[in-house]
Amino acid sequence: MSIPLLSVKHLTTDIHLEQGKVRAVRDVSFDLWQGKTIGIVGESGCGKSILCKSILKLLPAYAHILEKSQIIFNGRSINNLTEKELNKIRGQGAAMIFQDPLSSLNPVMKIGHQVTETLLYHLKMEEEPALKKAEDLLKAVGIANPSQRIDQYPHQLSGGLRQRVAIAIALACEPKLLIADEPTTALDVTVQAEILDLLDHLQIQRNMAMILVTHDFGLAACRADEIAVMYGGKIVEYAPAEKLLANPRMPYTKALINAIPRLEDPPHTPLQFIEGQPPNMMIPYAGCCFAPRCSLAGHQCRDQEPLLINDDTDDHSFACWNPLGKIS
Amino acid sequence: MDNSPSIFEKLGITFWLCLMWIVLVVLLALFADLLPLPGADVMDWDHPAAPPGTVGTLQSLIASDANPTEIVYFFGTDTMGRDILTRLIYGARVSLAVGLITPLIGLFFGGILGMLAGFYKGRVETIIMAVMDSILAFPGLVLLLAITFFLGPDLKNIIISLGFLTIPSFARIARANTLTYSQRDFIQASRMVGQNDLSIIIHEIIPNIFTPMLIYALLVVSYMIVAEGSLSFLGLGVPSPTPSWGGMIAEGKEVLEETTHVSLFPALIMFLTVLSFNLIGDSLRNLLDARGGQL
Amino acid sequence: MIKLIAKKLLRLFFILIAVTAITFFMVNLLPGDAAYNIAGPDSTAEEIENIRKDLGLNENVVVRYLNWLFKVVKGDLGESLLARGLVSRAIVSRLPVTIELLVLSVLLSLMLAIPFGVICAYKPGSLIDKAVSSTAFGMMAVPVFVMGIALIYIFSIHLRWLPATGFSPISAGIFANIKSLLLPAFTIAMVEWVPLMRVLRSDMITTLQENYILMARSKGLPAPYILFRHALQPSSLTLITILGLQIGHLFGGSMIVETIFALPGIGRLLIGSIFGRDYAMVQGCILFTTIAYVIVNFAVDMLYAFLDPRIRKQMVDGHG
Ligand SMILES: Nc1ncnc2c1ncn2[C@@H]1O[C@H](COP(=O)(O)OP(=O)(O)OP(=O)(O)O)[C@@H](O)[C@H]1O
Ligand SMILES: [Mg+2]
Numbered sequence: 001m002s003i004p005l006l007s008v009k010h011l012t013t014d015i016h017l018e019q020g021k022v023r024a025v026r027d028v029s030f031d032l033w034q035g036k037t038i039g040i041v042g043e044s045g046c047g048k049s050i051l052c053k054s055i056l057k058l059l060p061a062y063a064h065i066l067e068k069s070q071i072i073f074n075g076r077s078i079n080n081l082t083e084k085e086l087n088k089i090r091g092q093g094a095a096m097i098f099q100d101p102l103s104s105l106n107p108v109m110k111i112g113h114q115v116t117e118t119l120l121y122h123l124k125m126e127e128e129p130a131l132k133k134a135e136d137l138l139k140a141v142g143i144a145n146p147s148q149r150i151d152q153y154p155h156q157l158s159g160g161l162r163q164r165v166a167i168a169i170a171l172a173c174e175p176k177l178l179i180a181d182e183p184t185t186a187l188d189v190t191v192q193a194e195i196l197d198l199l200d201h202l203q204i205q206r207n208m209a210m211i212l213v214t215h216d217f218g219l220a221a222c223r224a225d226e227i228a229v230m231y232g233g234k235i236v237e238y239a240p241a242e243k244l245l246a247n248p249r250m251p252y253t254k255a256l257i258n259a260i261p262r263l264e265d266p267p268h269t270p271l272q273f274i275e276g277q278p279p280n281m282m283i284p285y286a287g288c289c290f291a292p293r294c295s296l297a298g299h300q301c302r303d304q305e306p307l308l309i310n311d312d313t314d315d316h317s318f319a320c321w322n323p324l325g326k327i328s
Numbered sequence: 329m330d331n332s333p334s335i336f337e338k339l340g341i342t343f344w345l346c347l348m349w350i351v352l353v354v355l356l357a358l359f360a361d362l363l364p365l366p367g368a369d370v371m372d373w374d375h376p377a378a379p380p381g382t383v384g385t386l387q388s389l390i391a392s393d394a395n396p397t398e399i400v401y402f403f404g405t406d407t408m409g410r411d412i413l414t415r416l417i418y419g420a421r422v423s424l425a426v427g428l429i430t431p432l433i434g435l436f437f438g439g440i441l442g443m444l445a446g447f448y449k450g451r452v453e454t455i456i457m458a459v460m461d462s463i464l465a466f467p468g469l470v471l472l473l474a475i476t477f478f479l480g481p482d483l484k485n486i487i488i489s490l491g492f493l494t495i496p497s498f499a500r501i502a503r504a505n506t507l508t509y510s511q512r513d514f515i516q517a518s519r520m521v522g523q524n525d526l527s528i529i530i531h532e533i534i535p536n537i538f539t540p541m542l543i544y545a546l547l548v549v550s551y552m553i554v555a556e557g558s559l560s561f562l563g564l565g566v567p568s569p570t571p572s573w574g575g576m577i578a579e580g581k582e583v584l585e586e587t588t589h590v591s592l593f594p595a596l597i598m599f600l601t602v603l604s605f606n607l608i609g610d611s612l613r614n615l616l617d618a619r620g621g622q623l
Numbered sequence: 624m625i626k627l628i629a630k631k632l633l634r635l636f637f638i639l640i641a642v643t644a645i646t647f648f649m650v651n652l653l654p655g656d657a658a659y660n661i662a663g664p665d666s667t668a669e670e671i672e673n674i675r676k677d678l679g680l681n682e683n684v685v686v687r688y689l690n691w692l693f694k695v696v697k698g699d700l701g702e703s704l705l706a707r708g709l710v711s712r713a714i715v716s717r718l719p720v721t722i723e724l725l726v727l728s729v730l731l732s733l734m735l736a737i738p739f740g741v742i743c744a745y746k747p748g749s750l751i752d753k754a755v756s757s758t759a760f761g762m763m764a765v766p767v768f769v770m771g772i773a774l775i776y777i778f779s780i781h782l783r784w785l786p787a788t789g790f791s792p793i794s795a796g797i798f799a800n801i802k803s804l805l806l807p808a809f810t811i812a813m814v815e816w817v818p819l820m821r822v823l824r825s826d827m828i829t830t831l832q833e834n835y836i837l838m839a840r841s842k843g844l845p846a847p848y849i850l851f852r853h854a855l856q857p858s859s860l861t862l863i864t865i866l867g868l869q870i871g872h873l874f875g876g877s878m879i880v881e882t883i884f885a886l887p888g889i890g891r892l893l894i895g896s897i898f899g900r901d902y903a904m905v906q907g908c909i910l911f912t913t914i915a916y917v918i919v920n921f922a923v924d925m926l927y928a929f930l931d932p933r934i935r936k937q938m939v940d941g942h943g
Contacts, residue, residue: 053837056841058837058840058841060832061746083845083846084845086843087843087844087845088843089843090840090841090842090843091842091843091844092843095841095842096838096841098834098837098838098841100834103833103834103835104834104835104837104838105835105838106835106838106839106853106857107835107857108856108857108930109853117839117842117844118842118843118844121843121844121845121848122843166838169838169842462637462638462641465638465641465642465916465917465920466642466645466913466916467871467872467874467876467912467913467916468872469872469876469878470876470893470909470912470913470916471909471913473878473893473894473897473909474646474905474909477897477905550764554766557766557768558766558767558768558879561768561879562878562879562882562894563898564894564897574768577768577769577772578768580772581772581775581883584772584775584776584780585780588776591772595769595772595773598766598769599764599765599769602764602766603761603764606760606763606764610760
């Protein structure tokens with residue numbers, strides 16, 4: 001296990017809109033080892049989904065990944081792969097679950113067909129055994145009566161069930177990496193926990209690596225090994241989960257942690273919000289893009305962009321001119 | 329605001345070329361009698377189906393003149409030795425009369441019915457739209473043939489029956505637009521204060537729904553030119569000596585094996601005219617959409 | 624579901640009543656002397672009087688309409704003046720040609736519209752999209768009779784591949800039959816594929832932005848498979864509507880193509896009868912094509928439900 005399963009280096013993605021160019025992902029780098037989970041946390045619009053889509057090159061035509069970006073999957077750079085080779089990775093190597101389970105299943109196609117598709121295409125299975133396997137998969141994701149569900153259409157299923165189907169589809173060809181883009185945001189709270197437990201369970205069972213995207217720091221803290229905090233398209237802090245929770249250096253991370261509702265809080269404690277607006281990524285900003293909202297910002301913060309630097313320990317890095325003190 | 333493109337630039341060169349073409353056709357049709365042309369049914373039996381550019385002699389360009397006149401058939405002659413250019417220009421009268429008057433009938437009656445339906449809703453709307461839908465339930469060309477068959481084919485009847493057929497679609501568009509506008513606060517308010525319905529319709533509704541209706545009317549112009557062409561092609565359009573593009577194409581079809589120009593020129597002119605109306609409608613629609621987007 | 628179908632059937636019924644009534648009263652109530660117009664300018668007063676008697680212009684109109692309607696329901700459309708036979712028999716004998724022409728032209732126009740629509744939607748704004756879309760826009764300005772003549776010139780006069788006129792029935796061999804219908808069907812297809820392509824393109828562009836298409840891409844499925852298997856069906860509702868309207872129109876509208884290519888179909892029967900002043904036949908043809916049009920549109924409405932399970936669900940729910 002000397003090399004990471006997925007290694008992302010200097011990933012930068014631009015979105016070209018009529019009004020101008022948005023740099024949605026800026027120079028993001030991280031490594032992910034087999035069986036591990038990296039949590040990606042950040043406010044809405046900070047570029048999490050674009051990051052996930054960039055990894056599998058699932059971007060719309062008006063988005064471009066810059067040349068300097070490198071994505072190495074399983075020891076192989078996917079920069080110059082043909083669409084055909086990419087499709088092999090997408091189906092079998094790395095699978096993705098999307099933010100909105102309600103719209104990510106094809107409404108005019110039976111569930112069974114949507115699950116077996118990858119089996120038929122990538123694994124060249126026959127129709128019969130593929131359907132059999134689809135039933136097993138649906139059972140594995142906790143769907144009670146798979147043989148009936150197979151003949152149903154998505155609109156006949158509840159949101160939670162649809163997300164389970166999406167997970168079953170993602171797992172069909174036993175991928176080594178699962179990218180889960182806010183897998184539970186659209187679901188209600190009780191279903192959220194069930195789905196996350198299911199993902200945990202499946203991950204351990206299959207020894208998958210996982211990228212878990214969320215805007216809920218609490219959720220990332222208890223499910224991920226490492227956490228990357230994103231702000232304005234950049235990773236602004238990156239560390240193992242406990243370390244980050246115990247010892248955030250970036251004021252933004254600290255603010256996110258404060259925003260987690262705590263069980264021990266007395267009832268009716270107001271939720272802590274982060275003051276101000278997320279940055280407009282259309283306008284280039286000279287300094288730290290969090291500076292306008294940061295109470296500790298000095299003029300260096302406004303004029304000069306802070307780089308992602310290591311803490312004294314080498315698994316904790318952050319980009320901040322005025323880091324919070326270390327609590328040891 | 330100085331360097332924002334002018335209307336001229338926004339509409340693009342194609343628009344202006346098309347407009348020029350249509351203006352040219354309209355002017356030629358209007359002033360056909362003043363042009364130095366032989367009559368539309370003057371036949372030169374020495375030069376039947378003569379190719380473009382042939383020089384012929386005509387006995388009586390002006391009836392009293394005894395001396396034969398020389399004439400160049402720029403577009404050739406048809407099977408009966410009639411000058412194609414002349415017939416095209418006179419044929420434009422029929423096409424343009426049908427193409428330009430018919431939509432006005434639809435615009436007027438359809439517009440009124442649609443506005444009434446959209447403004448008053450309720451039973452008025454149900455009845456008007458039910459009638460409109462039943463007219464739409466007929467296959468257009470068949471209904472057109474039926475009407476002209478029973479009324480007898482002449483230009484007036486063709487215009488009336490084609491105009492009748494366009495009423496429902498205009499009514500639908502007027503209704504849809506009226507519905508959206510009469511939802512607006514200021515109209516609701518005007519009605520609340522007890523302002524006269526007629527004055528609301530005239531001052532608020534009509535100015536607002538007029539542009540989309542007019543753009544649709546441009547589309548209908550090309551439909552109508554084609555519909556009239558189809559009737560004439562079938563021999564059911566304006567009766568025989570009057571030239572029409574569709575009829576000329578049908579005549580040319582009979583000699584297609586020997587020579588193409590007899591049907592080629594009318595077909596080309598008709599194509600260019602219909603295409604021009606389509607392109608003009610399209611540019612105006614795009615202009616309007618773009619403007620809507622900026623609001 | 625049942626409620627909805629019942630509602631639609633009721634509508635269909637009313638439209639059929641309206642259609643028959645209009646067809647009937649057209650002969651009876653129009654201004655001017657219908658009998659004179661029907662008989663034509665060269666007719667004698669006696670002929671006109673005969674026609675007027677035939678039409679029964681002196682009886683009560685409603686009674687005559689009901690009598691006529693009763694006969695029509697029994698399939699009796701009256702007797703042709705020219706052909707000396709039953710109108711209904713003449714229509715039935717011409718029907719196969721029109722239907723064959725229709726099926727062939729619909730197949731050809733779908734064969735043009737679907738691939739081009741899908742390709743253009745896959746890469747909107749690309750060179751191929753621009754080329755196809757502007758060609759299509761230009762072709763919208765070509766009337767079907769011009770298209771027919773152009774194709775005759777190219778394929779039968781210039782290249783001598785296909786016959787320009789003459790119909791060869793199925794009984795003379797399926798190959799000759801199709802060959803004789805190919806050029807007329809292609810003429811219709813070249814005109815009709817354009818609106819189909821345009822709606823498919825624009826609906827498909829919308830569909831391709833859906834999340835489930837992204838999901839399908841993330842499954843590593845190849846692009847053609849995603850386009851045709853995932854995106855085509857949800858994008859084809861408007862296409863089906865337009866296609867239904869076209870099929871309806873073609874029942875009567877094929878008369879131009881039938882005339883150009885001298886095909887013995889319903890449309891040419893109608894035109895021939897108009898020139899022959901055979902009013903029973905004209906009335907019968909109009910009635911028949913209109914009813915066919917109305918019924919085709921009704922069938923298309925029903926077809927929706929089978930294309931989109933969500934609409935099926937709405938129909939079922941609408942029952943509750
Ligand atoms: N289709 C698009 N059109 C225009 N801009 C887009 C589009 N998709 C993303 N963006 C831009 O890219 C930025 C990042 O978007 P992204 O979807 O990755 O955010 P996110 O972090 O996933 O947010 P959320 O939590 O709401 O899902 C946004 O700020 C937005 O401005
Ligand atoms: Mg997102």
